[in-house]
Amino acid sequence: xxxxxxxxxxxxxxxxxxxxxxxxxxxxxxxxxxxxxxxxxxxxxxxxxxxxxxxxxxxxxxxxxxxxxxxxxxxxxxxxxxxxxxxxxxxxxxxxxxxxxxxxxxxxxxxxxxxxxxxxxxxxxxxxxxxxxxxxxxxxxxxxxxxxxxxxxxxxxxxxxxxxxxxxxxxxxxxxxxxxxxxxxxxxxxxxxxxxxxxxxxxxxxxxxxxxxxxxxxxxxxxxxxxxxxxxxxxxxxxxxxxxxxxxxxxxxxxxxxxxxxxxxxxxxxxxxxxxxxxxxxxxxxxxxxxxxxxxxxxxxxxxxxxxxxxxxxxxxxxxxxxxxxxxxxxxxxxxxxxxxxxxxxxxxxxxxxxxxxxxxxxxxxxx
Amino acid sequence: xxxxxxxxxxxxxxxxxxxxxxxxxxxxxxxxxxxxxxxxxxxxxxxxxxxxxxxxxxxxxxxxxxxxxxxxxxxxxxxxxxxxxxxxxxxxxxxxxxxxxxxxxxxxxxxxxxxxxxxxxxxxxxxxxxxxxxxxxxxxxxxxxxxxxxxxxxxxxxxxxxxxxxxxxxxxxxxxxxxxxxxxxxxxxxxxxxxxxxxxxxxxxxxxxxxxxxxxxxxxxxxxxxxxxxxxxxxxxxxxxxxxxxxxxxxxxxxxxxxxxxxxxxxxxxxxxxxxxxxxxxxxxxxxxxxxxxxxxxxxxxxxxxxxxxxxxxxxxxxxxxxxxxxxxxxxxxxxxxxxxxxxxxxxxxxxxxxxxxxxxxxxxxxx
Numbered sequence: 016x017x018x019x020x021x022x023x024x025x026x027x028x029x030x031x032x033x034x035x036x037x038x039x040x041x042x043x044x045x046x047x048x049x050x051x052x053x054x055x056x057x058x059x060x061x062x063x064x065x066x067x068x069x070x071x072x073x074x075x076x077x078x079x080x081x082x083x084x085x086x087x088x089x090x091x092x093x094x095x096x097x098x099x100x101x102x103x104x105x106x107x108x109x110x111x112x113x114x115x116x117x118x119x120x121x122x123x124x125x126x127x128x129x130x131x132x133x134x135x136x137x138x139x140x141x142x143x144x145x146x147x148x149x150x151x152x153x154x155x156x157x158x159x160x161x162x163x164x165x166x167x168x169x170x171x172x173x174x175x176x177x178x179x180x181x182x183x184x185x186x187x188x189x190x191x192x193x194x195x196x197x198x199x200x201x202x203x204x205x206x207x208x209x210x211x212x213x214x215x216x217x218x219x220x221x222x223x224x225x226x227x228x229x230x231x232x233x234x235x236x237x238x239x240x241x242x243x244x245x246x247x248x249x250x251x252x253x254x255x256x257x258x259x260x261x262x263x264x265x266x267x268x269x270x271x272x273x274x275x276x277x278x279x280x281x282x283x284x285x286x287x288x289x290x291x292x293x294x295x296x297x298x299x300x301x302x303x304x305x306x307x308x309x310x311x312x313x314x315x316x317x318x319x320x321x322x323x324x325x326x327x328x329x330x331x332x333x334x335x336x337x338x339x340x341x342x343x344x345x346x347x348x349x350x351x352x353x354x355x356x357x358x359x360x361x362x363x364x365x366x367x368x369x370x371x372x373x374x375x376x377x378x379x380x381x382x383x
Numbered sequence: 384x385x386x387x388x389x390x391x392x393x394x395x396x397x398x399x400x401x402x403x404x405x406x407x408x409x410x411x412x413x414x415x416x417x418x419x420x421x422x423x424x425x426x427x428x429x430x431x432x433x434x435x436x437x438x439x440x441x442x443x444x445x446x447x448x449x450x451x452x453x454x455x456x457x458x459x460x461x462x463x464x465x466x467x468x469x470x471x472x473x474x475x476x477x478x479x480x481x482x483x484x485x486x487x488x489x490x491x492x493x494x495x496x497x498x499x500x501x502x503x504x505x506x507x508x509x510x511x512x513x514x515x516x517x518x519x520x521x522x523x524x525x526x527x528x529x530x531x532x533x534x535x536x537x538x539x540x541x542x543x544x545x546x547x548x549x550x551x552x553x554x555x556x557x558x559x560x561x562x563x564x565x566x567x568x569x570x571x572x573x574x575x576x577x578x579x580x581x582x583x584x585x586x587x588x589x590x591x592x593x594x595x596x597x598x599x600x601x602x603x604x605x606x607x608x609x610x611x612x613x614x615x616x617x618x619x620x621x622x623x624x625x626x627x628x629x630x631x632x633x634x635x636x637x638x639x640x641x642x643x644x645x646x647x648x649x650x651x652x653x654x655x656x657x658x659x660x661x662x663x664x665x666x667x668x669x670x671x672x673x674x675x676x677x678x679x680x681x682x683x684x685x686x687x688x689x690x691x692x693x694x695x696x697x698x699x700x701x702x703x704x705x706x707x708x709x710x711x712x713x714x715x716x717x718x719x720x721x722x723x724x725x726x727x728x729x730x731x732x733x734x735x736x737x738x739x740x741x742x743x744x745x746x747x748x749x750x751x
């Protein structure tokens with residue numbers, strides 16, 4: 016018989032059940048502390064900063080919200096949630112939303128390079144129910160796994176949705192821009208955007224950044240820059256890098272024409288259309304003479320220059336979460352003859368919010 | 384010196400640090416199991432029922448969604464989320480949403496009596512930022528605490544929001560119905576409803592029941608009954624109990640006139656109005672001759688009789704969550720000359736959904 020020099024081990028060896036009581040006690044104690052920690056941390060999560068106004072100031076909210084059973088009950092005071100020009104210092108949470116039918120490694124690398132504190136950033140993706148969407152989802156998952164292996168995956172939360180509605184099967188570039196399929200395609204996209212934002216927005220979300228899956232290059236300070244304007248809706252100017260055939264040099268050209276200012280002609284055209292017809296910018300079939308932000312880029316201009324807009328594209332748009340909470344959505348039906356992101360801009364304005372664009376602040380679209 | 388007969392205790396007493404190693408080990412082991420349990424349970428939570436089609440059927444979704452780092456990453460396949468006429472058997476989750484400026488004990492008692500499985504029901508409340516709202520919040524909290532003490536609080540989740548927008552201060556009954564304040568009041572209410580639904584809807588929510596805070600009596604099977612109709616939007620008929628002055632007996636009378644069918648006159652009236660004017664049903668200033676569901680109640684009729692509607696009130700309306708996910712919200716601005724719940728019905732229809740009412744299915748409004 017083996018005999019340990021340690022009397023303690025000998026005792027355990029002969030009467031192993033003697034361990035049962037202390038183990039049970041430890042588990043109970045541990046569970047107690049773990050649970051307490053769990054509750055307090057989940058409570059902490061949405062405990063918006065309270066500005067104390069000194070010892071004698073009685074905070075009415077604190078009085079009202081204290082002393083309630085915490086289990087499964089969450090309190091949120093939407094007034095305490097800020098969306099300010101000092102977003103990072105105030106530790107405001109940002110939700111980046113991307114409808115994705117194609118996964119581009121450059122997109123993923125770019126958002127991983129963003130310098131806003133990743134622990135304040137949540138990501139939301141929605142994939143169409145198509146072979147293309149399935150492939151994109153697999154590629155995103157591989158990218159997630161790789162980033163995770165490298166211990167670089169540090170976003171607060173990632174939500175992946177697969178769309179329930181029927182999706183258009185073909186989104187090849189040449190098909191995608193044909194005017195006749197635009198209405199159906201953008202209507203589907205609007206439904207996807209609505210499902211995405213309304214499934215992922217939390218009471219703690221301050222800002223929502225709509226970032227298209229084919230935006231492959233932005234300044235690393237994108238979130239700080241856009242929130243810094245402190246506007247309800249602000250859109251970057253989407254350009255594209257290409258080889259200029261004349262100079263054989265790298266060059267840039269405007270890409271997204273959905274950021275625009277309404278024109279007399281646009282309004283007249285709208286008035287002339289049947290109720291269910293839409294205007295989509297950038298097609299020769301519909302001449303609107305609207306001022307397109309894409310053409311307002313001045314390489315020598317101040318990147319923080321603002322202009323008011325009436326329509327926005329979805330390339331890179333920062334929206335205060337309250338705008339969506341108030342009900343601003345992406346109409347899949349003609350809303351003032353506009354749909355999707357352009358209809359969203361109109362809806363934000365109907366809700367009393369101003370919409371802005373940054374003509375000299377560029378982000379870049381993939382060149383396929 | 385005390386000497387225990389148990390050698391184990393004596394050993395611990397003399398060398399207490401000898402416990403350190405086993406404690407550490409136990410904690411580590413426990414943490415491991417607890418964490419594993421935690422992740423798998425949170426994964427389980429949204430693991431929609433998958434219909435296996437036999438051993439040789441390869442489920443594409445399973446292939447795609449497996450083998451991903453689970454921490455902080457959530458997958459939801461909206462196609463697997465059902466909202467069916469067999470809601471309870473399929474264990475579909477219901478979210479009851481109530482904007483509350485006054486707490487009525489009868490409201491709370493009534494929802495606690497609902498026979499749908501409470502573990503599938505989440506509750507969401509939003510309170511206006513007024514003295515009245517503060518009082519209502521305190522009273523709800525007291526009711527929650529009381530129900531909790533009685534160990535009867537078994538809803539899945541309760542979310543309490545305080546509105547961020549300015550709220551109208553006075554909501555006294557006599558003021559509340561004056562036509563001139565209706566537009567502003569209902570516009571505020573629309574914003575409250577939007578904040579509430581878009582902050583509480585989860586990817587796992589199948590149904591949303593809008594239940595006004597002054598609905599004090601419904602059948603206990605309200606949720607089963609309304610989901611049983613399997614309609615995108617279905618509204619109960621809101622009546623009120625009162626003492627009939629003629630008979631001196633308990634009687635009932637129609638209360639909510641916002642459930643209606645559009646009329647020729649209503650459409651003509653709408654066409655004659657400036658863009659920013661609204662039509663609100665039930666005011667002598669605006670004669671619409673719309674068919675009001677309130678008047679269609681037949682005491683001898685089948686409670687499951689359906690009628691199509693063009694406008695709904697907010698009293699007791701069951702909505703498939705997908706309708707909201709697609710973007711249906713409560714317009715705070717005139718939308719086809721309609722706002723709030725009536726505008727919501729129009730928006731649901733613009734999104735391609737049908738709206739129904741149950742003229743013989745009564746719920747009762749508080750009699751103040």
